[in-house]
Amino acid sequence: MARQSERQSSAVMVPKGQDQPESPRIHTLGARELRQPAKRISKVNESVRELAREMLRSMYSAQGIGLAAPQVGVHQQLLVIDLDPEEASNPPLVLINPEVVATSGALDTYEEGCLSIPGVYLNVVRPSQVDIKYRDELGRPQRRKADGLMARCILHEMDHLNGVLFVDRVTDELSLSGELERLGFNRNDVHTVS
Numbered sequence: 001m002a003r004q005s006e007r008q009s010s011a012v013m014v015p016k017g018q019d020q021p022e023s024p025r026i027h028t029l030g031a032r033e034l035r036q037p038a039k040r041i042s043k044v045n046e047s048v049r050e051l052a053r054e055m056l057r058s059m060y061s062a063q064g065i066g067l068a069a070p071q072v073g074v075h076q077q078l079l080v081i082d083l084d085p086e087e088a089s090n091p092p093l094v095l096i097n098p099e100v101v102a103t104s105g106a107l108d109t110y111e112e113g114c115l116s117i118p119g120v121y122l123n124v125v126r127p128s129q130v131d132i133k134y135r136d137e138l139g140r141p142q143r144r145k146a147d148g149l150m151a152r153c154i155l156h157e158m159d160h161l162n163g164v165l166f167v168d169r170v171t172d173e174l175s176l177s178g179e180l181e182r183l184g185f186n187r188n189d190v191h192t193v194s
């Protein structure tokens, strides 16, 4: 067990839990940082790993299951995901320069939330499965297939790398406007896609 977590992610492990040392602030809907596309990371070095650690601290502190670098104002193609933030023995995933190789034709509807739009939860339709390639925190090429919540989270985070937010994909106009207004967000900050 210890050996396996070490192989997977010890290079960026931070203790899990909501109490974290100071970590970068997460930008919220309306901030231009969220709309700028992220650039590929040319070399996976210690400074990339340090950014991943800082993102994990922000994510655990905010009790999310994923975070993309643009959410903390860094326009690099880096994601962290942890579907099990309570379970210390299950290491987080670090995805660098992720690319979708394929998605399944089947679509799922799921109620999404986002640390950049706190309190808003709305249905989004996405492919139910995804096959991606990426580099891990040691720069090693990886490929993985995901379904369920992992596929959902990967696709949500990859949207952030392109400056897209889940509210841009919400089709229920009435619920969208209602939720945004209820939580004090501006409907004009949504850039509806397709």
Ligand code: GNR
Residues within 6 Å of the ligand: 063, 064, 065, 066, 067, 068, 071, 111, 112, 113, 114, 115, 116, 152, 153, 156, 157, 160
């Ligand atoms: O914490 C999060 N939960 C979540 C729930 C459903 C679909 C996607 C997500 S990702 C989100 C964290 C976040 O905003 N990542 O960018």
Ligand code: NI
Residues within 6 Å of the ligand: 113, 114, 115, 116, 156, 160
């Ligand atoms: Ni998000």
